[in-house]
Amino acid sequence: MKSTQMFLRTVALGLFAVGAxxxxxxxxxxxxxxxxxxxxxxxxxxLVDVQAGMGEVAHATTDANGHYSLxxxxxxxxxxxxxxxxxxxxxxxxQGNAQGDITVYDGAAKVDGISLNADVIEFESGPGQLxxxxxxxxxxxxxxxxxxxxPHGFEVVxxxxxxxxxxxxxxxxxxxxxxxxxxAGQKGHYYINIPIQPSQADKDTVFDLRYHIAYTxxxxxxxxxxxxxxxxxxxxxxxxxxxxxxxxxxxxSIPEDPALQTFDMKNVPAGKTVxxxxxxxxxxxxxxxxxxxxxxxxxxxxxxNSADAGTPGNTPGGGIGAPINTPDPLSKYKWxxxxxxALLMVIAAAFLLRKPAGAVSGxxxxxxxxxxxxxxxxxxxxxxxxLFALESEKLAGTLPIEEYNEAKAALExxxxxxxxx
Numbered sequence: 001m002k003s004t005q006m007f008l009r010t011v012a013l014g015l016f017a018v019g020a021x022x023x024x025x026x027x028x029x030x031x032x033x034x035x036x037x038x039x040x041x042x043x044x045x046x047l048v049d050v051q052a053g054m055g056e057v058a059h060a061t062t063d064a065n066g067h068y069s070l071x072x073x074x075x076x077x078x079x080x081x082x083x084x085x086x087x088x089x090x091x092x093x094x095q096g097n098a099q100g101d102i103t104v105y106d107g108a109a110k111v112d113g114i115s116l117n118a119d120v121i122e123f124e125s126g127p128g129q130l131x132x133x134x135x136x137x138x139x140x141x142x143x144x145x146x147x148x149x150x151p152h153g154f155e156v157v158x159x160x161x162x163x164x165x166x167x168x169x170x171x172x173x174x175x176x177x178x179x180x181x182x183x184a185g186q187k188g189h190y191y192i193n194i195p196i197q198p199s200q201a202d203k204d205t206v207f208d209l210r211y212h213i214a215y216t217x218x219x220x221x222x223x224x225x226x227x228x229x230x231x232x233x234x235x236x237x238x239x240x241x242x243x244x245x246x247x248x249x250x251x252x253s254i255p256e257d258p259a260l261q262t263f264d265m266k267n268v269p270a271g272k273t274v275x276x277x278x279x280x281x282x283x284x285x286x287x288x289x290x291x292x293x294x295x296x297x298x299x300x301x302x303x304x305n306s307a308d309a310g311t312p313g314n315t316p317g318g319g320i321g322a323p324i325n326t327p328d329p330l331s332k333y334k335w336x337x338x339x340x341x342a343l344l345m346v347i348a349a350a351f352l353l354r355k356p357a358g359a360v361s362g363x364x365x366x367x368x369x370x371x372x373x374x375x376x377x378x379x380x381x382x383x384x385x386x387l388f389a390l391e392s393e394k395l396a397g398t399l400p401i402e403e404y405n406e407a408k409a410a411l412e413x414x415x416x417x418x419x420x421x
Contacts, residue, residue, distance in 0.1 A: 027093055029100030031066045031082050034198075035144050039066025040084055040104050047072065047093065048079040070100075087147045087195035090174055105198060107149040113142035114196060117204055118232040119268075121222075123241065125281040130215035132162070136207040138196055145198035152184070153193030157224055158211050160188040165210040169194040172203040181209065221246070223275040226268050233265040233274055238282030246275035259285035 027047065033040040045068040047058035057078075060068040072078060078093035084104035094100045117137040124131050136156060140148065158164065167181040169192055181190040196205045213220060223246075226233065235251065237243055238260055245251055251263035268274065 025072050026069055027072060027078075027080065027100045028067065028069045029080070029094075029102060031062045031068065031084070031102045031104055033066075033084070033106065034103050035106040035146055039064070040082075041066060043068075043104065044083045045070065045102070046081045046083075048081055048090075049074075050077045050079060054079075085147075085149070087149045087197070089197070090171070105145050105147045107147040107195065109148070109150040111140065111142045111146050111148040111196070113140060114148055114228075115139045115141070116226070116228040116230040118234060119226065119230050120232075120234045120236065121224075122236040122284065123278055124238060124283045125215055125218075125241070126283075128214065128216045130213045130220055130278065132158075132209075132211050132213065134158070134209045134211075136209075137204045138207065139204045140196050140198045142198060147195045147197045149195040152182075152191040154191065154196065154205075154207055155184055155227055156181070156190050156192060156207060156209060157227060158188050158190070158209065159213060159223060162188070162211045162213045164190065165212060167192050167210070168208040170206040170208070171195075171197055172200040172205060176206075176208065218281060219277065219279045221275065221277045223273060225273050226270060229270045230268040231266065233268050235263045235276070236284070237261045237263075237278070238284055240282030241278060241280040244277045244279070246277070248273075249275050251276070257285065 031040040031043050031045065032038070039062070041062055041064045043062045043066075045060045045062060046056050047070045049055050049057045057073055058070045060070050062068045062082075070080070072093070080091050080093050080100050080102065082089045082102045082104055085107040087105070087107050089102055089104050091100060091102055115138075117139045118135075120135045120137070122133040122135075134156075136154070138154065142148075154169075164181050166178065167190070168176045168178050170176045171194070177194070179192055179194060181192055183189070184191050190209075192207050194205070194207075199205070213222075234254075235243060239258075241261075243251070243261070243263055249265065251265050254262040254264050265274065
């Protein structure tokens, strides 16, 4: 309840802050090369307008001390992009008088210290199709830290009979970017061309693939090969579907959300073939829908009570969080998801702050045009922190799903109303 109350207070702040106008200003900062520990001179720095199709609206070049200055022509929201040795680095344009300092790294086509933290494969079915969302969490622990920026990018493998639907990548601490998966010559092999920057704490570079496979018989044998050694190969399934490992493929069941199954295979060597058979039908649970996945129209097991193959006893757990004292090797990836959500919230707050002065649901808020710049920055901070609190309590199982859904729905309503104006 405490989290919900804080969230609703945040929504109220968002409504009153809609009347604030961000004045044109100048953004300054320093670009630092973390590989050398020195200022980065001669780098191109660009101001990018999020609402203008990521258009470039101002350019600068860093001086001998790594300093730059960019004039904001309007009220944003903006991103700042720095280019160094063929790789690009982004930050959100700072609010008020804050400095837009950027960290870059030297780059190379091949960098020591690149490894695969996890290959997470998520399945659900539709009419005659098996839909797959696969995420590679790639760790860069190079020392000194450097960015790997090869000519082709990161190579991924999908089943040869799969159809690629889309790809995206997320830099450590950044937002997802839609990309084109380029065929790599061999059938089922693709390149995703984005630099692999040094990891930040538990935040890696994430490559996200979306593809589908014909599934007319309700049974499919999934086979892939790990091109890099992987600390974890994880499979996520609805409860109404089953997984049967092939010979030589061994998974451990991980107690997670009661509405889905999680299987994990640890320390998979490079070149190993991973194979298992998927049967049944179902969709992944979505908290913003009040109907369990197995009860959604057109979903669920063919007989309504598919067995949980390889899942002993339907082990309990609060929300997605594992039971107390149960190790969860995939918990770090939940926090990556929370980080992405928080950054998305910051962008949403920036949209709210662009509304004309005094315009709040057709009325006028007295004194709205007197809101100072530091209050706008505070609003964005509060919204980000509250999102973290809300999602953290849901993951830990301490926030009832009804309260979570209510708070989430309230935010979505406010954002939709604000963006329509």
